[in-house]
Structures are given as C-alpha cells and as structure tokens.
Amino acid sequence: MATRRLTDAFLLMRNNAIQNRQILAEQVSTYDPRRTLNTRSNAALADDRMALVSGISLDPEAAIGVTKRLPPKWVEGVDEIQYEITRIHQKMKELASLHDKHMNRPTLDDSSEEEHAIEITTQEITQMFHRCQRAVTGLQTQSRHCTEQENRLLTNVVSSLAQSLQELSLNFRHTQSSYLKRMKNREERSKHFFDSGPLVEEDEDIALYDRGFTADQLVLVQENTVLVEEREREIRQIVQSISDLNEIFRDLAGMVVEQGTVLDRIDFNVEQACVKTEEGLEQLQKAEQYQKKNRKMLVILILFVIVVVLILVLFGTKFR
Amino acid sequence: VLELNYNDKMNVTLAVKQYISKMIESSGPGMKVLLMDKETTSIVSVVYTQSEILQKEVYLFERIDSQNRDNMKHLKAICFLRPTKENVEHLIQELRRPKYSVYFIYFSNVISKSEIKALAEADEQEVVAEVQEFYGDFIAVNPHLFSLNLQGAHCEFFLLLALKKCPMIRYQLSSDMSKRLAESVKQIITKEYELFDFRKTEVPPLLLILDRSDDAITPLLNQWTYQAMVHELLGLNNNRIDLSRVPGISKDLREVVLSAENDEFYANNLYLNFGEIGTNIKNLMEDFQKKKPKDKQKLESISDMKAFVDNYPQFKKMSGTVSKHVTVVGELSRLVSERQLMEVSEVEQELACQNDHSSAQQNVRRLLQNPRLSETDAVRLVMLYALRYEKHSSSILPSLMEELSRKGVSERHRKMVQSVVEYGGKRVRGSELIAPTDAVAITKQFFKGLKGVENVYTQHQPLLHDTLDQLIKGRLKDSQFPYLGPSSLRDRPQDIIVFIIGGATYEEALTVYNLNRTMPGVRIVLGGTAIHNTKRSDALYLFKSDRDLCNINVCDTNSV
Numbered sequence: 001m002a003t004r005r006l007t008d009a010f011l012l013m014r015n016n017a018i019q020n021r022q023i024l025a026e027q028v029s030t031y032d033p034r035r036t037l038n039t040r041s042n043a044a045l046a047d048d049r050m051a052l053v054s055g056i057s058l059d060p061e062a063a064i065g066v067t068k069r070l071p072p073k074w075v076e077g078v079d080e081i082q083y084e085i086t087r088i089h090q091k092m093k094e095l096a097s098l099h100d101k102h103m104n105r106p107t108l109d110d111s112s113e114e115e116h117a118i119e120i121t122t123q124e125i126t127q128m129f130h131r132c133q134r135a136v137t138g139l140q141t142q143s144r145h146c147t148e149q150e151n152r153l154l155t156n157v158v159s160s161l162a163q164s165l166q167e168l169s170l171n172f173r174h175t176q177s178s179y180l181k182r183m184k185n186r187e188e189r190s191k192h193f194f195d196s197g198p199l200v201e202e203d204e205d206i207a208l209y210d211r212g213f214t215a216d217q218l219v220l221v222q223e224n225t226v227l228v229e230e231r232e233r234e235i236r237q238i239v240q241s242i243s244d245l246n247e248i249f250r251d252l253a254g255m256v257v258e259q260g261t262v263l264d265r266i267d268f269n270v271e272q273a274c275v276k277t278e279e280g281l282e283q284l285q286k287a288e289q290y291q292k293k294n295r296k297m298l299v300i301l302i303l304f305v306i307v308v309v310l311i312l313v314l315f316g317t318k319f320r
Numbered sequence: 321v322l323e324l325n326y327n328d329k330m331n332v333t334l335a336v337k338q339y340i341s342k343m344i345e346s347s348g349p350g351m352k353v354l355l356m357d358k359e360t361t362s363i364v365s366v367v368y369t370q371s372e373i374l375q376k377e378v379y380l381f382e383r384i385d386s387q388n389r390d391n392m393k394h395l396k397a398i399c400f401l402r403p404t405k406e407n408v409e410h411l412i413q414e415l416r417r418p419k420y421s422v423y424f425i426y427f428s429n430v431i432s433k434s435e436i437k438a439l440a441e442a443d444e445q446e447v448v449a450e451v452q453e454f455y456g457d458f459i460a461v462n463p464h465l466f467s468l469n470l471q472g473a474h475c476e477f478f479l480l481l482a483l484k485k486c487p488m489i490r491y492q493l494s495s496d497m498s499k500r501l502a503e504s505v506k507q508i509i510t511k512e513y514e515l516f517d518f519r520k521t522e523v524p525p526l527l528l529i530l531d532r533s534d535d536a537i538t539p540l541l542n543q544w545t546y547q548a549m550v551h552e553l554l555g556l557n558n559n560r561i562d563l564s565r566v567p568g569i570s571k572d573l574r575e576v577v578l579s580a581e582n583d584e585f586y587a588n589n590l591y592l593n594f595g596e597i598g599t600n601i602k603n604l605m606e607d608f609q610k611k612k613p614k615d616k617q618k619l620e621s622i623s624d625m626k627a628f629v630d631n632y633p634q635f636k637k638m639s640g641t642v643s644k645h646v647t648v649v650g651e652l653s654r655l656v657s658e659r660q661l662m663e664v665s666e667v668e669q670e671l672a673c674q675n676d677h678s679s680a681q682q683n684v685r686r687l688l689q690n691p692r693l694s695e696t697d698a699v700r701l702v703m704l705y706a707l708r709y710e711k712h713s714s715s716i717l718p719s720l721m722e723e724l725s726r727k728g729v730s731e732r733h734r735k736m737v738q739s740v741v742e743y744g745g746k747r748v749r750g751s752e753l754i755a756p757t758d759a760v761a762i763t764k765q766f767f768k769g770l771k772g773v774e775n776v777y778t779q780h781q782p783l784l785h786d787t788l789d790q791l792i793k794g795r796l797k798d799s800q801f802p803y804l805g806p807s808s809l810r811d812r813p814q815d816i817i818v819f820i821i822g823g824a825t826y827e828e829a830l831t832v833y834n835l836n837r838t839m840p841g842v843r844i845v846l847g848g849t850a851i852h853n854t855k856r857s858d859a860l861y862l863f864k865s866d867r868d869l870c871n872i873n874v875c876d877t878n879s880v
Contacts, residue, residue: 001338002481002515004453006436013440014448021444071394075351149390153380157351160374258640259371260582262560262575266373266381267365270356274386281388 072150074142081135081161088128088168092175095121099179103186115230119237122176126241129169133248136161140255148280152273162255169252173245180238187231330815330843333460333581335482336367339426340400343454344376347396347424353380355399355414357407359469360428362558364400367460369582384410389419396422402457403431412442424450428457429478430512455481458847459558462547462580462590464836465829466847479847480509480527485815486516487527489804490796494749495531497821502529502804525815528791528801532822532848535783536744537672537707539825539852540700542665544777546597547590548826550578550648552853553655566651576644585641591830593778594652601649608642663687664697665777671704672780680705681716688723696854698724699733703740710745784818784828784846788835791816792842816844824848 098121102114140158143151262268328334344352354373356364361383364373370381382389384399384407397420401407408431415423425439430453439451455478458466466479480487486509491502505527509516532539543549547556554561556578564574580587585604589597656662667683674680684701687693702720709715717737724734742748790796794812818832824846832846 001335001342002455002484002518003339003342004430004515006431006451006453007449009433010436010440010448010451013437014443014446017441017443018446071392075394078351147390149380150392153351153353153392153395156370156374156379159371160377160379163371164375257371259369259637260577260579260640260644261572262577264369264371265365265560265577266354266368266370267361267558268560268575269370270361270381270383273381274383277386277388 072142072146074139074154077135077139077142078157078161081132081139084128084132084135085161085164085168088125088132091121091125091128092168092172095125096175099175099182103179103182115234119234122237122241125172126244129165129172129245129248132161132165133251136165136252136255148276149273158255159257162252163257166249166252166256169245169249173242173249176238176242176245180235180242183231183235183238330483330845331463332458332466332479332482332845332847333367333463336363336456336458336460339454339456339482340364340368341376343398343400343424343426344373344378346450347398347422350377351380351395352376352378353382353392353395353397353420354378355382355384355397355401357384357401357404359402360400362469363428363456363459366558366579367581369579384414391419393419393421395420397424399423399425400454400456401425401427403427403429403435408435408438411439415439415442415447416444418445418447421447423448426450426452426454428455429453455479458482461559461851462829462833464832464843464845465824465851466845467824467851468847468849479817479845480505481515483817483845484518485525485527485817486518487525487815487817488807488809489527489529490801491529491804492531492534493800493802495533495821498529498531501819501821502527505529506804521814523811523814524809525817526791526809526813528787528816528818530784530787530818530820532820533744533748536740537704538780538782538784538827539823540704540707540740540854541668541672541780541827542661542777543827544593544665545591545826545830546586546594547578548830549594549652551826551851553652554648555853555855556851561648563647563651566647569647573644573647576648578648583641585645591833593775594656597649601645604642604645608638659694659697660690660692661697662777664693664701667701668704669776669779671701671708677709677712677714680709681714684720685716685723688720688727693727695727695729695733698727698729699736700854702737706737706741707744710741780827782825782828782831784820785831785835788816788818788831788844792835792839814841814843816842818844818846820846820848822848823850823852825852 095118098114098118102118105114136158139154139161143154146154257263344354354364361381373381378398380392380395384401399411401411411425425448436451439448457468457478459469460466489502489506492498543552550556550561554563559577559579561576561578562574563569563576577583578586578590580590585600589600592600664687667680667687670676670683671680684705687701688698702717702724705720706717709717721734721737724737787796787801791801792812794809798808820828829846829851832844835842836844
C-alpha cells in the first residue's frame, strides 16, 4: 500500500507560522502609541493584533479547554480492568500447563498436590472473572454522571471490555471442558484396568470357593472407591465452574453489541449519534422558546397587576 | 468457496483494511476517537465492524462536520478525511480549538500544498502529530469489486496506489469519456511519478477503461444469484439492507448487514443461485438445531428455539445469522412470486440472448397485458425490447409504448425507453453487443442454441465476459480497445483492473469472480462509479443527455 508522508512539510510550515506570529507580536509591542492621533482606536487595534498573532485568543472557552485536561474518573477503572484481563490470561496459561502436567503424569497414583494447585488456580480464575464482570457492570452505572457524548464513549468502552471478557470466558470454558473430557477418558480407561485387574478372578473355579474379598483386595477396593469419589468431585467442580462461566457469559451478553447486525456498523452508530445530537438540540431550542414564552407571559402578568393596582389607587384617591 | 485465487495483492478489501489498521496502530496505545466525513465513514464501515475497531482502543466515532462535540482531552484523534474544501475548513476550525489531545491526520486523496499551509497556520496549539496521504478513497464491496460512490473521475487512480500498481492503460475507443479518463489517469501517473515508483513486475498490470453505454442491457436484467438478487430486489447500500417495509418484519431485523467478511454463510452463498440458496438455508437451520445439547428439550417451535437461545447466548450469533438469512430469502421469495419474476425473467433473458423476434414480441405483449406486472418490470421489458430490436424491420415498439401508457405507466418512466436507446443504442456502441456479424460468433451462437440452455434464467453473459476473455487470451482488438501510449503488453496480462464509467453490476462482479476462479495466473478487479440496480440504471439513463462525468452524480450519492 502506497502512502505519502507530509508531516515534515507540515511541521516546517507550522514552525514558520509560529515564527511569523512571534515576529508580528514583537512588532506590535514595540509600537509607540503616543505618535498617533487617536490613541484609543490604536490601542484597540493593538489589542486585536495581539490577540490575532500571539495565538492567545480572547475566547474564554479556549482557556477553559486548556485547564480541563483531567479525564473523567471512570477512565482509571478501565485501566484496572484491562490489567485484570491480562492477569486472567496469564493465569489461564498457568492452568493449561498444570492440566497438561497432571494428565501426562506417568504413574496412576495421584499427586494430590497437583490437584490442589489446579483447584486453587481454577478458583482464582473464576473469581477474577467475577470481579471483572462486576467492575464492568460498575463502569456502566457511571453513565448517569456523563454527558451524552461521554456516555457514548463509555458505552463503547464497556462493550469492548465485555467482549474481551466474553471471549476469554469462552476460551476458559473450552479449556475446562476439554480437560473434563480428557479426565473422563482417563477415568474410563483406568476403570477398565481396575475391573480387569486383581478384583476379577481369572479362575472361575476359585471364585466359587472364595466369595469374599481378601484383605488386599479390600484395600484395593477402598482405594478405588476413594479414587472414584475424588474423581467425581473433581469433575463436579469443573462442571460447576463451567456453569459459573455460563452465567458470567450471559451477564456480559447484555453489554456486548451483537456482531454481524447493523448495530455493529460504524456508519449506523454515527448516524444515530447525529440524530441524538440533533434531537438534543431541538429539545434545547424548544425549552428555550418555552422559557421565553413563559418570561413574556410573566412580564405581561406583572404589568397587568400593576395597572390594576394603579387604577385601584386612582379610584381610591378620587373617592377620598 | 471464497478467496480461492485472491492473492492479497489484488484484494481491495484488504488494501483498505491495511490502511486503516496502520492509521490506528501508528498512533500508539491509549483511548482514541476516529474523526471521519460522510464518505470515509462508509469506506471504513464496509471493511471494519465496530466491535473489531473497538478492540484496537478506538472507542468513539465522530463526524468532522458534527457540531457541539464535547472536549475530551483524554482521547487521541485519528482523522481520516477526503481532502475537500469543506473538510479542510472544518479541520481548521477544529485545530484552532482542539477538542482532543493529539491529532493524526490522514487524507484519502492528494491534498494541495496551500491547504497544508492553511492547516499548519491553524495549528496554533501544536496538536498535530502526523499528516499523511493514505489512498483508501473507494468502497471495497467485495475483495475484487470496488465502487467510487460517484465521487468523480480523479478518485479512480488512487485505487492503483492502494494496490501498488503502475499499469498500462487500454480504453474503449468508441467512448470519449473513456479516452478522457485514460488520459487523465496517465497524466496523474506522470505527475506523481515518485508515488507510482513500484517494483517492476515481469508482466506489467493493465487498466482497462470501459463505458457502461456499451452494454446497457446487463443492468436491466433480473438476477438470480444471492448478492445480485438482493441488490436488485431489496437494495444493498454499502452492504446494508433496509427491510423496514417488509410485511410483518420483527424489530431486530428492520435493517440488516450482508457482509462476506463477517458472515460465513453469506460468504459461501453470495454467488450461488436461488435454488441452491434455498437448500443451503435449510441445511443451515438443521445444523443449528443439531447444535442444541441433547439432554435439553426439543426445538419444535419458535418459542422453544427462543428459550434455548436465551439460555445459551453463545448461540445467539448463529441464531441471528440464521434468522437474518431466512428473512431475506423469504422476502426475496415473496417478491418473486408477487411480481411473477420467473416469467418476467424468462422473457428478459430471451430478449437479451435469443434471436427470435416473433417469439420475443409475442411474449412481451403477453406479459404487458398481464395486470399483475409491475410498472418497473413493464418499462424494463420495453427498454430491453427497444435496445434489442432497435433497427428491426417489424419492430412493434410503438404499439408497446401504447400498451405502457394504457397500463398507466408514468411519463417519466415511459421516457426512459427513448433515453436508453439514446444512451446505449447501436449508434453509440462500439462492441457487438447483440447481433454477431462475423462467422466465428455466429457459429458460437448456433452451437450454444444446439446445446440447449442449462438454466434459462441465467443464460445471459454480460459483454464484459467476452471482453475479458479476449483480453486474457491476448486477442482483444487494438482497433476497439487501443493502448494509451506507444508501449503495449507483449505477454498475456496477469493483473487486470477494469473500470466501468457509468457503473458496474453484480452480474459482472460474478463474471469476474468466476474468471478469477477458473483462470489461474490471472487476477481481475472490477470497479465502477457505482453499482447498479434497475432504479439506479433508470436514473442514469434519464439524465444521460449531457454525458459529462460530473452529471453521473445525479444518482443518490449514498449508495453503492
């Protein structure tokens, strides 16, 4: 793609313009007003020239513009949420590597440490999601304290953050469900192993004689049951976190603009904004007119009352 | 089957997207506002959705000409504007009293030195950080189709810059405007030779400038492929469709967007014909129903589906797409049966492609006498007849015109029959649009007739097909399409940019798409001053009396 950079030329011209203004300003300031006939008009002229050339406009609004550099408070909230989002990202990576380690472990006996770590990380991530979602909702409520245009800005920011969070939560959901699948697969495989292991008697004849479990077998059964229970607990937790995420996703859905619809079109939103501004202007104008009308009526009423009072006074003095 | 042969080098959508990404990324991190004018808003909107741009930290979108914008010094401003006098004036006002902290200014076109000086002098607060020219001054409708939305001749060559092509130019001899445009493009390439200093390829690219008047028939025909049909019957305006007048339309669907960039179903179906679309929509719905979790309730009724969607918002997007397409196709279907378009189209195609006058005049008469035939379709049929059998000895045109007035067709519309013949009749045309005179063409026609027509509704091939076919095979006659300048291509062309003065059609876009797909090694991009449907064509013909380029601006300026 071809482009052309005019910045250098522009900056040069801008510097020239600044210098010219300064030179002109100096000329004006060294100008001796005593040497003219009409000092007042020349002073005024000098004032105008100063205003024109020094770049300091006498327009108070511009002055206010310079001092009003502070961004609205909610902007800080935005930075915080964005930071949280990057942290969630990192945590998810950590969790993914923990999952892999846990799944690929060589031995079948479980290191409950790893499981514990996974549990903790999963919980942390879910909590972070909740926090972010609450923060984004909190941001949205700030819209009450904003002007109409700031409101639009805020809505867009909220929409963007909500969308990022939604995508992230979708990712998390996928990670969780694939982990779940892997666990279930592993479970089934190990179940087969156990079923076809020492608990199953290879010799049917011996089974006839030995209806109960030996002590060793009992221990195995117990361990297996414990294992199964733990597994189930893990699975339940993952399912729970997935349903939590669904909730978060749903809550965020209200703040995200539906992609692919006309609401997601820049030109549509610009048109709506123009319409709102025009409507706003109309309202203002109507209100102004209404007020004017009111004022007129008030003045008429007061005058009328004065006239009545004066007439009364007149009659009063006449009959005295 | 999208993007098969679209090398990124000849992809106009990508070109515009790259410009805009660069604008945004160069301004660094922080909250940004995008300041645009009326035209650049459309240019940006067809390639980027709002949610995509929001992810790049552009959180506000404003028009440079909107009044009473708030001061927001915590925002950086990225200005993407056409360098018109009004925009420069607005910018000057803006820079004198800047509302944002920093300004990065990008013009979509060449701006004069004096205007830059004016801006520099206005920048008293020194808020401008960058001033550049980024030549994205066209609407990228499809990756190989662009429209200028009627902005005047000079915009066209900027597409060349966006695609980094310095082409050889061939133009249509029979069209004065075509020659003038070719010369002005050449002038600009010469004047701005540093801009056009691209890496020389083995085979230089080719710019082919054509005139709509050479083929006035194509815009008058009813279409049966998805994108073309939607534009013809409903109207595609920068990929937006107004469905508010559809009976019983739901609130959410009063206006919809059909953009291949963001809609996979549309991307796969926009070139397929009506029958195929129907099947694919049915499959889409069945897929959608399959995705529901198996332990949940059956999706028998609409309310079931709605309940399901409420519970699983991630399927909301898919359901949105499904309901949008079901609605659009449903409305197309309704219009087809209400206006009896299949019958009408059959006769149109016969008029455009066959040679049997007696059959044609019978059919046109028959249709005109049908009370259900709409005014638009009636006028179109007569216009087609007039173009086709202009010089025929037993032309029944006068009686057809009487038929029209008997039907109550307005005078304005009746005048168009005359206008279209003036605009695109035999006298004006350079190419053999209709009656083939040389032996080869006649033989081709004969064999085509023998084979029978695959689909009677889509038998028409726009003239562009033959032109491009000949061009690709190196057989395009110099006598009809001369080169501008002494040099000419020795080999067959590889990269071809076609520009139709007076506008292109979606049927021609389909032709280009198919050629791109079936001819390896050739990449074609098509563009026009606008993209036609019958309404727009009619306006074009009516006002075609003085064929000045500027006058094309009579059509509504907002549409593709």
